[in-house]
Amino acid sequence: MKIDTNYIADMFLKLVQVPSPVGYYSELNPVLEDIAREFSLTVQYDNKKTAFMKLEGENTDKTVAVCAHCDTLGLMVRSIDGDGMLKIRKLGGGCLANMENESVTVRTRDGRTYTGMLICRSHSVHVFPDTHTLERNEDTVRIILDENVHSKEEVEALGIQNGDIVFVDPHCEYTKTGYLKSRFIDDKGCMASCFAAIKYLKDNNLKPKYNVLFVFPYYEEVGMGATYLLEEVEEFLAVDIGLIGPDCAGNEHSVSICAKDAVGPYDYEFTSKLAEYAKQEGCKYAIDTYFSYGSDANSSIKAGNNMRIANIGPAVYSTHGRERAHIDGLENTAKLLAAYLLKG
Numbered sequence: 001m002k003i004d005t006n007y008i009a010d011m012f013l014k015l016v017q018v019p020s021p022v023g024y025y026s027e028l029n030p031v032l033e034d035i036a037r038e039f040s041l042t043v044q045y046d047n048k049k050t051a052f053m054k055l056e057g058e059n060t061d062k063t064v065a066v067c068a069h070c071d072t073l074g075l076m077v078r079s080i081d082g083d084g085m086l087k088i089r090k091l092g093g094g095c096l097a098n099m100e101n102e103s104v105t106v107r108t109r110d111g112r113t114y115t116g117m118l119i120c121r122s123h124s125v126h127v128f129p130d131t132h133t134l135e136r137n138e139d140t141v142r143i144i145l146d147e148n149v150h151s152k153e154e155v156e157a158l159g160i161q162n163g164d165i166v167f168v169d170p171h172c173e174y175t176k177t178g179y180l181k182s183r184f185i186d187d188k189g190c191m192a193s194c195f196a197a198i199k200y201l202k203d204n205n206l207k208p209k210y211n212v213l214f215v216f217p218y219y220e221e222v223g224m225g226a227t228y229l230l231e232e233v234e235e236f237l238a239v240d241i242g243l244i245g246p247d248c249a250g251n252e253h254s255v256s257i258c259a260k261d262a263v264g265p266y267d268y269e270f271t272s273k274l275a276e277y278a279k280q281e282g283c284k285y286a287i288d289t290y291f292s293y294g295s296d297a298n299s300s301i302k303a304g305n306n307m308r309i310a311n312i313g314p315a316v317y318s319t320h321g322r323e324r325a326h327i328d329g330l331e332n333t334a335k336l337l338a339a340y341l342l343k344g
Contacts, residue, residue, distance in 0.1 A: 012192040019167035021074020022091040025049040050217040057210040064235040065213045067296045068191040069220035072184040075166035080152045086143035092221030097136040098321040103169040108159040116145040178327040185323040190239040196334040209344035226296040227303035238297035242315035249286035250315035255332035258311040260289040263298040267308035277339040283332045
């Protein structure tokens with residue numbers, strides 16, 4: 001099975017530049033509609049703006065779901081300080097320490113955008129004795145705008161107010177050796193792998209064994225992503241990042257199959273089937289367990305959906321930070337996904 005790795009890389013670079021922090025769907029959904037048209041697919045939405053694309057199967061008596069979440073980590077304006085700096089709240093479980101000094105964009109409710117930088121209150125070793133030791137949290141981190149503003153009133157005059165969305169710069173690079181270094185490989189790298197699997201089927205005039213519902217939600221990072229699904233869905237495959245670290249067998253060149261996470265085990269037979277497909281296709285793969293991790297599959301089960309769940313994805317370094325993956329991992333994820341779609 002030959003997966004188009006150039007397509008994966010190009011798709012990731014396209015998706016990662018479109019801001020979509022938790023709950024913000026306005027800019028990415030039109031892009032998903034454009035991608036769907038390239039595959040002669042249509043997009044439907046639920047009331048949470050989750051995007052759905054359906055592929056008809058050879059056997060239409062069964063429906064499976066494949067999910068890669070659209071939402072990324074981000075920030076929201078908490079309040080405006082008297083000196084014109086912005087306090088923030090996190091959207092999702094990002095680590096503010098590794099966002100420090102990153103470029104950000106504040107989007108107002110009426111569509112204006114302003115750039116800035118995320119800084120610690122004790123921002124300079126030459127000035128503050130606690131620069132090295134002060135905890136980076138929502139009380140000690142600020143946004144300094146790239147505007148000549150020095151008071152709350154001047155910031156408000158720009159149209160900025162509490163509750164405005166803040167995009168964190170993805171800071172993306174793709175090296176000549178095949179490494180992706182970027183924020184939000186979680187989960188736009190997995191979205192790219194999903195589209196590469198669809199492309200493989202379309203390029204080779206293949207249909208999946210069963211009906212497939214591709215699901216792209218916007219609330220995974222806060223634990224309530226794919227909570228609504230059609231009743232006929234029998235299996236749910238979350239395509240989300242794998243982890244690298246002590247006790248983990250996965251690496252950047254393999255597809256990780258998660259057997260258990262913080263919520264509990266994934267379906268035993270479904271997980272075993274994916275491992276067998278990986279062997280059959282010659283995929284580099286690893287089965288791992290994660291102690292501090294969850295997925296849209298968990299959210300879906302908690303919401304009462306009656307189905308089997310599993311989880312696969314490329315293993316990455318520095319999760320929820322500026323992450324690193326290799327194109328091999330995304331390729332093996334797409335290859336295993338395509339095998340699952342074809343074999344059921």
